[in-house]
Amino acid sequence: MIPEIPPNRKDRLERWLKISPRILFRMPDFDRANIIAAIKEYAEYNLANSQIAKYDAVRSRRLSRNNRQITQFIVILAGALTFSVAPQLLAKQAGRGPWAISAGLLGGGLASFYAHSNATKVLTGIKLKNSTQNTRKTILDNTK
Structure with a gap:
């Protein structure tokens, strides 16, 4: 300090x-x-x-750590439901009736997890880069 x-x-x-x-x-x-x-x-x-x-x-x-985990779980769950449609349709066409839902949810959950993880990394990197550039610019402007 x-x-x-x-x-x-x-x-x-x-x-x-x-x-x-x-x-x-x-x-x-x-x-x-x-x-x-x-x-x-x-x-x-x-x-x-x-x-x-x-x-x-x-x-x-x-957000606190618990709130972030809850938010991430909700995002992955919503993504699993959203992204599971295509794998379910493919599994039903292949004749895998009971496995269609579980395969679709698993595939959708994985896709959602990776999409959320990568989007978070990219957005955090952009935010840090902008903050660093703004701070550097402010310091340089004030030292002139």
Whole structure:
């Protein structure tokens, strides 16, 4: 975690942020350099805190492990019922009456599981890539 800035330092930095650039450029070079460095450090601190808050909000919206497992089970069950139609028809045409339903559900369940697993991996990868690019862009924009 990022260490907290003491309140008196934070107050001083807030006052320095309100100094007009004209007054700032009239200050001696040493003082001006120290003030600008402190303000830059404070801006990076605020950026880091805002990023942490953003990711905490994202994390809090995620489902718990049990809820994810229940959701995955429901998706696989619905997929098994949906994808089982074609294998059932093929098994019935082949004369496998009682085996048609179980073969269809098994095939549909496997297809649904792999489809859900691969879709989740792809979507997670895209989301992480976009978040990383946005964070990198924000940091580069703020350092210029």
